[in-house]
Amino acid sequence: MTVIVRALRKGDYAGWRPLWDGYTAFYACELDESVTALTWERALNSHSSLFCRVAEIDGKVIGFAMCVLHEGTWTTAPVCYLEDLFVDENVRGKGAGKALIEALQAEGKREGWSTLYWVTRQNNPARKLYDMFSEADDFVRYRVSL
Template sequence: MADVSNVTVRAARPQDEAAWRALWADYLTFYELTLDLAITDATWRKAMSDQSAIFMRVAELDGRVVGFTLSLTHEGTWIKNLDCYLEDLFVDASVRGRGVGRALLDDLVGLCRENGWSRLYWHTAEDNSTARKLYDSYVETDGHIRYRIEF
């Protein structure tokens, strides 16, 4: 396992915007996606708003923001407390393998425990073997298949 002791994870702050936007652009490129700039702008605003269920955590390594998570909490019908859904996790390619992804996930696990949330869950592409190696070290896939209708 990678050493996460030199990685700092914290809540994103307004001054992280430029670093996050650069990482977000790389994230979209990784998934071969193009988003309207208005969606990126709205994502940032939601992550910075106390009125949104969406929150962002960033990872710093050597004083530089090198990764992020975007998550949200929501109620559920099969749980008593809130669920935490990890929607996005990305680490700069130049620092992969140095514990940044693990530190980001460990941070979310800690937040879930701290806040009494019922579950942390996420999904990833079936062929994303790098991410799956990390994710599989936490929990086995639950065997569910995702369906999505976009409008």
């Protein structure tokens, strides 16, 4: 089974949307429709710092990586935050998640990004996948709602 990773395209909406809904349900999050609409729009907009790579199997979009490329104070090169990663539960365990991260890693090397990073819950079983790429550090996150 071959997994292809590529940039999101306008015509992907019907494939992407159920995955996005699956992802927000996974985090028990009810996003306002206007937020999803803007996220979709920005992911396609080359002037936005937000972008999306999708994974395809047999021509069907089955996963995505939503990212934000941002500046950093400790580097002159762009830093890539992998904010959302999701694979259709019917095709999990077939390498799509790994292919998405590897594709970002390869893109970052090509494009001269300094780092690719992501955060996850302490107990997310997906850490089995993440541990293949790097050791988790000991930073903890503080969030202030505004």
